[in-house]
Ligand SMILES: Nc1ncnc2c1ncn2[C@@H]1O[C@H](COP(=O)(O)OP(=O)(O)OP(=O)(O)O)[C@@H](O)[C@H]1O
């Protein structure tokens with residue numbers, strides 16, 4: 001009999017279950033989610049959605065689920081500094097556990113932010129919102145998160161409250177324990193006509209080899225406006241699996257940016273459900289892989305109602321033996337007439353060993369819709385490269401400048417200037433020869 | 442002093458020989474014009490001089506100020522003072538004109554042992570030079586050549602030349618596609634660069650340019666070699682008689 005690959009998560013659950021937040025009822029839900037995970041185990045490459053991305057590295061290792069965050073204040077501060085300065089409100093998590101001492105108070109009218117552990121303890125209904133996402137037909141990765149989620153954050157925005165000061169959620173992975181496994185859960189509910197700008201940022205100490213498996217749920221109420229940034233820059237040894245689930249009511253507008261630079265293996269699933277008429281979503285993305293990095297974006301947008309719009313704009317830069325995957329699924333349901341769905345995925349290969357698999361998947365069951373998609377894979381323009389060198393630029397600088405230019409329009413879409421600058425520096429930092437032109441900038 | 446010395450140059454593209462034993466000597470302070478039929482190898486010569494690797498030198502030598510030019514990378518040549526104004530300037534979306542120029546100028550300055558210019562000094566310089574070629578400042582902040590008209594691209598080449606102040610300027614059909622006023626402006630920009638320690642080699646099809654930038658020598662490149670050299674008058678003769686008579690003469 002073959003058993004599904006579950007690594008050591010079943011015994012780990014018995015070890016940590018008593019320390020996870022929630023009453024007996026929540027624990028039962030966690031067990032159900034664990035059972036769901038145990039049935040299928042980590043997805044295999046026979047599974048179409050995981051065809052290009054192997055979970056073998058995850059299935060092989062000994063994981064150590066984090067239930068507390070012991071890191072010293074100095075170390076935490078060093079990690080925070082590496083993540084880039086932040087003057088606005090923020091919540092800091094170390095190994096997935098909320099650290100009030102690092103976070104600072106967040107207060108604004110109509111805005112309620114609670115660490116998940118506290119929220120689950122005080123509000124009996126919260127478990128519906130998170131553990132509920134672990135049973136049934138959900139992916140094994142989401143089930144695993146539901147079983148183990150030790151902390152995270154619950155953000156509730158009252159109707160009509162516009163919160164324009166960007167809120168950062170910063171997740172720091174430490175190198176304390178080998179095979180650290182963390183399962184943050186972020187639950188966001190934005191009320192009718194409300195607004196939220198939020199940044200989810202994942203970083204790690206340089207030797208951190210942990211596994212982050214995170215789930216973010218965003219509910220955008222009628223006419224709500226949500227801008228969401230997700231910056232993944234974990235250590236190059238880390239494993240990162242992220243799930244973003246967005247559900248939108250009538251006339252709501254969501255923009256979500258996924259910027260993926262770090263981790264040895266990074267997988268980002270984004271599932272948007274346009275449940276209300278005239279709701280719209282924009283998904284922007286930039287991913288980079290070098291060395292032996294692997295980065296996979298799987299997006300799925302369901303157009304359920306008439307007049308819904310989606311736009312996807314993803315770019316990838318792959319060097320070394322880096323490998324990228326992009327799969328963009330768009331489903332236009334029978335009722336969703338006058339849907340407008342645009343998708344673009346452009347990739348730049350910087351070396352002959354770099355690889356990209358890109359695939360649009362359109363399923364259209366409605367008439368009178370406008371759907372377009374385009375995917376390109378290219379290299380740096382040799383004529384442009386020569387032109388720059390003929391003006392005196394070092395070859396590496398010329399390559400860096402052209403690569404940076406390729407990423408430029410995605411950066412241009414970021415609405416927070418300091419984030420844009422931080423990302424520009426992160427991109428340039430990964431391009432040898434960038435120092436020469438950065439000086440010029 | 443001899444600035445550029447090309448001896449018995451043979452060069453091929455994709456295995457096809459284009460230059461077949463070309464000789465040319467250019468001294469500091471001189472202006473040379475190279476004319477010749479389409480496809481005779483003029484741009485090939487310009488590209489070989491600036492180091493484009495698609496052009497393979499199979500025989501011969503090129504000395505620039507006594508140094509082996511062929512042993513240098515394109516960027517080294519640029520920093521040593523060789524500048525090519527391209528016949529077809531490349532559009533580079535996403536790369537700002539000013540950024541590129543600043544990176545280029547500072548690379549050249551560093552090579553010369555000069556301190557890089559700071560942002561304020563650089564902007565001052567570039568505005569001055571833009572005036573010289575009568576280029577609207579709006580073009581400076583646009584992406585390199587992106588969406589520029591043919592004439593605007595050529596002007597941008599001359600602007601770059603004016604900023605980088607090369608020792609040897611190679612102008613490949615910089616006059617093509619320019620209207621009469623633009624031609625005057627560009628010629629004026631080039632003339633201001635004329636100095637006893639600089640040399641200019643301009644490739645052109647029209648003797649009209651030579652009315653504005655009066656050359657010391659005119660050469661005819663045909664079949665991969667310089668088949669005739671002369672003074673300013675040669676261009677006038679070519680304009681009247683074309684290139685056919687040279688074939689008879691060579692035979
Ligand atoms: N990259 C290339 N690949 C293939 N053939 C080339 C390439 N570059 C030049 N050639 C060929 O080499 C020959 C010389 O071209 P070149 O551009 O040097 O001519 P030219 O004298 O500059 O012509 P024109 O007056 O039309 O600009 C032509 O036959 C051309 O087709």
Ligand SMILES: [Mg+2]
Nearest residue numbers: 483484485528
């Ligand atoms: Mg030519």
